Amino acid sequence: MKPYGVPDIVTLRAICGEQQVLTAEEDLIAYSFDGTAALRKRPAAVVFPTDTQQVSELVKYAAQNRVPLVTRGSGTGLSGGSLPTDNCVVVCLVKMNRILEVDTRNLTLTAEAGVLTQSIADAAGKEGLFYPPDPGSMKISTIGGNVAENSGGLRGLKYGVTRDYVMGMEVVLPDGSIAWLGGKCVKDVAGYSLRDLFIGSEGTLGIVTKVMLKLLPAPKARKTLLAMFPDMESAAETVSAIIAARIIPCTLEFLDQRTVQCVEDYAHIGLPVTAAAILLMETDGHPVVVNEEATAMAAIARDHGSTEVRIAADHNESLQLAAARRTAFSALARIKPTTILEDATVPRSELAKMVSFINEVAKRYNLEIATFGHMGDGNLHPTFLTDERNEEEMHRVEHAMEEIFAKALELGGTITGEHGVGVAKKSFLSKQFDTASMRLLREVRATLDPTGILNPGKICD
């Protein structure tokens, strides 16, 4: 295959317009990272297409000249997905940000890929409808980024993840052609479910330009509880017990003491900073059921060692608690210069084992690890609080990380529950996938993108 080419700025300008192409050093630096720690690389240019046609022309040009393209939403990704590669053009979609339709008869919403997740939630809310996926970054992440990472959120346990809400999409394929996949039909089995191929594809198979989402009626009632525990294991056991009791709350979020302290430090909302661990639990739906479930969850928590269970007084307090939880990851950055968050996920029955293992690893390697996460989904975020300039310590971090991944796999889990493989977890993927799966992955990619222009070096080589 011919080597990668260098982008021609004049052509980029001709396609997207003079103003929509950036090449100044000050701009390239500002696009040389995403939300992932310790990864930086400058692109050759950054472009802002404003419609699908421009995206198509960009991709056609790139395919013909083998110019690498890295698609970017808001750059909040946590696996280096939108990290630039050598001589690439960053295709930033934030200026494609129109909500095209809210269809209240079919309960769908159609938007361009650069619309912020929060704007989608707000637009649905205005019609009394509900878009459940709510990643911690929803105030700024784009819906295109959510689709490309198949993002989860705080409500995953009951409502699932982004994939469960994508009914259709418009996608620009690696040769520049434009495809519409899926549609408004609740049932549709014509051909392969191609849209599913692009969900979670991390910008390697196509550039999503429009998304059609499923909406739900807004739940009538909700109740939020905060349970405090003397140790992390009893919180984990509570989660397993709630699920075993056939209760599916919408939220079961876990935060250890370190995380709670940091969040409280930022938000000042009176979180219990002395408990070793807390669970943020929420049930929503019919008022009668909500009350029943809340009572049952409180009882289960107490049975499993919870020292105190608080119930949020009103909707405002619930929102405040959820908002505070969303800041957990960033708030942890208060402690050390570098904050590296992992995404190991295990079957829910194995949670307590995983939590103890993480604590044990932290001790053994003499590292500071704060853990929080979507416990109801078995999705933990052990977060290393470290300093990228301390080489010796970074070495220990790497080893500790390897052990945590190995343990997650041993327990039947995955190396990433929601942040994707990107570059950060690329070297671990072959540990999880068997040889046949790895080959299939590469074959699918090579078939769609034979010249390898879309996000090269991400997920796998």
Added chain:
Amino acid sequence: MNNRNADTHSLHLKGLDYSVLQQCMHCGMCLPTCPTYVETKLERNSPRGRIALMRAIADDEMKLTKAFGEEMYYCLGCLACTTACPAGVDYAHLFEMARADVEEQGVLQRPERNFWRWLSLEVIFTRPRLLRILGRMLYVYQASGAQSLVRKLRLTAVLPKSLRELEPRAPAVRKRFSNQLIDPVEKSTPTRYRVGLLTGCVQDILLSEVNRDTVDCLLANGCEVITPSVQSCCGSLHAHNGDLELAKRMARTLLDAFDIEKLDAVITNAAGCGSHLKHYDRLLADDPVYAERAWQWSRKLKDIHEWLVSIQFRAPSASVQPENRRVTYHEACHLSHGQKITRQPRQLLQSIPGLDWIELPESTWCCGSAGVYNITQPEQAQKLLERKLDHIGPTQAAVVATANPGCHLQVEFGLRQRGWDVKVMHPISLLAEAYRNESQHSRLT
């Protein structure tokens, strides 16, 4: 006048403890609250982009360029990003250091800019008496009818363009300044606290009644008020515009004007000054003579709303004038973001009986005043002003309360542009009015 050292090794950004720069973990949570990012959608105009540029300079990955300098002045310094940032990034500090580097490296030098900086930062705003004389002259110009004559004859055409555009914005200078309205010592009976009052520089001339109202509110709450009649500018203007040396000089002069040990608190009513004044401890940390007093000063420095609420102020028993009762509140950036004071002004205002309170949507979004931003970046400032006015309109408020002279004048200017009959008042002026009305209780009905 500038370019005191062109040595890149002594950059303030490099001198920063590296963890201050590293603190930003580029999560992007601050982006949707940054007015310039929301406007352009470009990372370089965002907090995390700007911090990345600062870091690149500190790491020697980039030179301190003119474009960097311009970026630091496109930033409003509104500090909305610090409220949004869960990681506790001290953007205010980074921003001041970056602007100081921009000035010391001289990347933005142009003769006209240099002249205006010199005149304002080094001549006028270091000399409180001169400022009052200029203020007096401006007052005479406005009151004598000369202003309208000049406007009619288009005499402003002889002014340089930047001044010509400013002239119609020039707010009305008050007839009497703070020292003519306030005695050096005003006693209350009984006296629970002894406080010093900062009269400010802009506030002193353009909004001197706010200072009088502040004294009245303090007296009504058992505070004896000490007000030195000549006070230097607090130096916030200098620090925010990259002149740290002058800022330090101003701070020392102001410290000399107060006997800090004998005071329970030093009160400021201007948000922009307050957010700077509270950091004298850091500004003068290396000063062998002043460090200790600056430390005390920072601990005693209180915004008026913060202070009144903390001493359990007395709610007035009367209301404000009937025409001033429908009130909304625009939060000065340097009060809400700079000092995290959002609850107290509302608490004070809502304690006024009969007040028709209405929340302003996006109340913490910058109005575009941002120090001298409306002069240096008129286009972006105007966009922000329009956005603010678009929110004020539907509230149908008779009064927009706000606690910073810059915001006060900016919003007032905007309201005038739109020809709306809406007043701008300091929250403390409303409170003082209510206290004053207590002697004529019947007004409440």
